[in-house]
Amino acid sequence: MARRSDHSREEIQQMAVRAAITILTEHGKEGLSTRKVAGAIGYTAGTLYLVFRNLDELILHVNAATLDELHKEIARQLETPCDPQSMIKKMSMAYMNFARNNFARWSLLFTHRLPEELPIPEWFDAKVAELFALVEKPIKQLLPDLDKSECKRASRVLWSGVHGACELGLNDKLTIGGKVAAEELVESLVENYLNGLIHQ
Amino acid sequence: MARRSDHSREEIQQMAVRAAITILTEHGKEGLSTRKVAGAIGYTAGTLYLVFRNLDELILHVNAATLDELHKEIARQLETPCDPQSMIKKMSMAYMNFARNNFARWSLLFTHRLPEELPIPEWFDAKVAELFALVEKPIKQLLPDLDKSECKRASRVLWSGVHGACELGLNDKLTIGGKVAAEELVESLVENYLNGLIHQ
DNA sequence: TAAGAATATTGAACGGTGATTAATTTGTCA
DNA sequence: TGACAAATTAATCACCGTTCAATATTCTTA
16 A cells, blocks of 8 residues: 555646556557556555546546647747748647647547536636637737737637647548648648738 | 347348437437447347447447438538538538537547547548538639649638537637637638638 | 257356445554 | 544446357258
8 A cells, every 4th residue: 555645635646647648648548547547656546536536637637738738839939930920830830740749638638528517627728728829929910900809719710720620630531641631731721711811 | 039030230230320329419428338229229239249340330330320411411501502602601500500419429420539450441431522522612613723632622621620610619618608609710710711712 | 840050139257447435554643 | 652534445336348158039951
């Protein structure tokens, strides 16, 4: 038996999330289970329920960590400045590369629906909003005449599109195979949507 | 015990798919299990394995049925003719309404990844391609200068975008709540993407 | 028509799952 | 040191997908 107070609840929580990420990366969504996560950190399944309400809440925290990394990855594009349109493209590609390189985790972000009794907490929505905020800035630069809500909407539309292209492209649901497809799609989407907004 | 030859294999297959759809509609993805499907058609789980390789193959057929309905729903928009751009919008809305009204089934279409030993059959990909073909026609009308592959790509881009907007919008992942959001997003996407292509 | 072959169907079993709980171990403090 | 509180486990429950021997039913042949 692991000794009491070897780890605080916070530590166990953190360890569990990290272990879950490892399992997810190595064995995909199917490989993820309470027993395996607990085993990987030297505890038993029951212990996890001291720290999370259930598996769904653990997954929520895994997803939060994924969002954080995604944010970091996209924000990193800001380090080398360029014109707004190129910046948006770079961000889109960063999103796509993250999705490709961390497929199971990225996928879990969208395929895992929380049960009704566990609503999405506002701190989680805040993380999502921060992600969108990253792309709102270059949009604002590119189209200074857009008011705040229009800009917000544009960022959602653009990101939904990029996301859809990633989802369908990376899942080979487009019946035009190959790795090229997804990149091409994203590029065409960003270019023409922005172009359309400009010539509105 | 159900009497032998009460139903042919084809009948059992069809009954199982229909039962699965009902369960899916009423209890969501979580409620779907071999035992429940079998029970609903008066058989035992084992019988299903005479007719499907495994649950994944059953789900594949459920998804095929979903694609067929989706195709019918979108093709129905062609009955009342209008200009190409309006047609594409109508089709997008039809897609979205289907997704909204048949959420569990639509969602299963994308969230269920087949295991590696069960590759997606070509007849399934063909159904997907037929769906895309529906939107290729009005695109061709709107932009007659596009060559075949450009048109094909445009349809994929557009549909990826519409799909992404549905996924994120209907899942409330956009942190701009409300039912309005998804419709608005799709509208903005279609309008501006096409506008962008025209002014290219 | 009777017997035997063939097949449809079941029911039990296996190893897994998430979740809950009683029982046990451990650390802390009076 | 002893009692109390907290941490942890082990056992349990009700499921899951899948397999397979046993059984019930039909078909074929004599």
